[in-house]
Amino acid sequence: MSQLRASRPGLGVCVVICIFLFLYLRNPVPEDPEEGPTSAGGLECGFYPDELCSALFEGKPAAPQLAKFCKISHQSQILAHLHTSGNCSGISQGLRFITKPLSAEEGNFPLAYIITVPKEPASFVQLLRAVYAPQNAYCIHADREASEQARAAAQTLAGCFENIFISSEREKATSAAVTRLEADINCMEDLAHPKFQWNYVIKLCGQDFPIKTNREVIHYLRSRARDKNITPVKAPKATSTTRPRRPDSSAEEPTHVSPNRRAHAEPPHNITVYSGSAYFALTRKFVEFVLTDIRAKDLLQWSKAVERPEQHYWATLNRLPDAPGATPHAAWEGHICAIKWRNEEGRAHNGCKGHYVQDACVYGPGDLPWIIRSPSLFAHKFESSADPLVVTCLERWHRRQVLEQAEVPLEPQWHFQEERPFP
Structure with missing residues (x-):
């Protein structure tokens, strides 16, 4: 009897250990996600599930608990590649830049971009890698406000890229100067x-994102522009102080825009x-x-006394009959950038x-169906701080279109990692 009483504490410890092992084996600790940390809510991060984007x-409405996760970590992962890759090759592969022309047509028709x-x-980074192609040229304006x-x-x-460079002159690119x-x-x-050899130069800002692939942009410029410039013009009765709007369907001809009150000369x-859009393809x-x-040159000097000169300068010069690629009688033609006013x-x-x-829409997830149906080449405007899910889903959709149109063997690093395939 005394021997049995002496063994009871040891038996109790054994029972506790057995219960703990049983619970642990039944509910093992989840493995770490394949990439990325966890969000504040404790959900797995790294990239958005493709079924959510689809x-x-x-x-279709997305479950709120899915739509809200990974708001910060995805952006931090993008920036981490710039600092932890160690060399340019690592940066290029880690950020999944496409490093070869994807078709002979694209290689023979390079483009240039101006990006603020x-x-x-x-x-x-997301915008640049989406429009990047090794045969193109990219002038980056590092705004002092950035x-x-x-x-x-x-x-x-x-x-890291010979065809990407910072503008040799920096200006404070404010919208009204x-x-x-x-x-x-x-x-x-x-x-x-x-x-730099290129056929067209396209203006983008950092809050834009492509809807069409590089190959589709080339097709558009070749079929619609045909060596002509695209500088959309506003509707009649517009003034040089207003924001660009698409004209009514009844508007056929652009009209003269009175000089701004600040201008002291004709x-x-x-x-x-x-007056027109600040976007262009020239x-x-x-x-x-x-x-x-x-x-x-003289019009540029005169424009220094006018508000928002970028909204009239290109549209005005493109309507000079003797300017190369001019469209003197064009109205709001050319689907460059889709904006919800x-x-x-x-x-x-x-x-x-x-x-x-x-008065311009900062897109939410519910705008994605409208965006991808737009005939425009690009869309404006996106703010990752407001909802990074919009650009992340659009970027993954865009990359799939790019790779499906490729006529060369695909490199593994060009693919974004997918949790589940798109339907």
């Missing part, structure tokens, strides 16, 4: 160097001034004309599913 593109760095560095992180990201990428226009022209002067050379010959023609709700679109900033 549901959003189909217009935004405040959000991860958004800039964050230090964003400028550092641009500098790192420019140091001539310096934004001068920043574009500074980039054009750099791109005009003979070492436009030089008796030029008729038109031929190389037209860019050379802008950099050398006395009318272009507040005053077009119910007519041109079904409303903003994100939120409006200065």
Whole structure:
């Protein structure tokens, strides 16, 4: 009896250990996710589930607990590749840049881009790798208003890719000052160097994202533009102080735009001034004309007294009959950038599913079906800080379109990791 009492404490310890082992084996500790940390909510991170993105593109509502996770970690992973890869090869592979022309057609028709760095560095990296092709040229305007992180990201990428460079002149690209226009022209002067061979230059800002692949952009420029410039013009009764709007269907011809009140003189050379979009696709010959023609130079000087000069400068010069690639009678032609304007709700679109900033929609996940159905080449505007899921899903969808159109063997690192295949 005394022997039995002495063994009871040891028996109790044994029972406790057995219960613990049973529970542990029944519910093992989950393995670490394949990539990325965990979010604040404790959910697995690294990339968004592809079935969630597919549901959003189909217009299906996503479960709130899925739509809200990984808000920060995905962006931090993008930036981590810029600092931890150790060399340019590691950065290129880690960020999944496409490093070869994907078809002979693309290799023989290079493009140039002017891109303004935004405040959000991860958004800039996502935009750049989406439009990147090794045969193209990219002039990056490192805006003084951009964050230090964003400028550092641009500098790192420019140091790793010969066809990416920072503009030799920096201007504070504010929306209401001539310096934004001068920043574009500074980039054009750099791109005009003979070492860069390109057919069209396209202007983008850091809050844009492509809807069409590089190959589709080329098809559009060849079939629709046909060596002509694309500089959309506003509807009649527009003024040089208003934001660009798509004209009503009844509007056939653009009209003269009165000089801004701040201008103390009429436009030089008796030029008729038109108002339009700050977005453009310009031929190389037209860019050379802008950099050398006395009318272009004098109009630039005159524009320093006008608000938002980038919204009339390109549209005006493109309507000079003797300008290369000019379209003197064009109206709002050319689907360069899709924007949901507040005053077009119910007519041109079904409303903003994100939120409006200065009457332009900052896209939410519910806008994705409308975006990918748009005939435009690019879309504006995105803010990763508001909802990174929108750009992440769009980026993965866009990369699939790019790789499906490729006519060369695909490199493994060009694929984004997928949790489950798209339907």
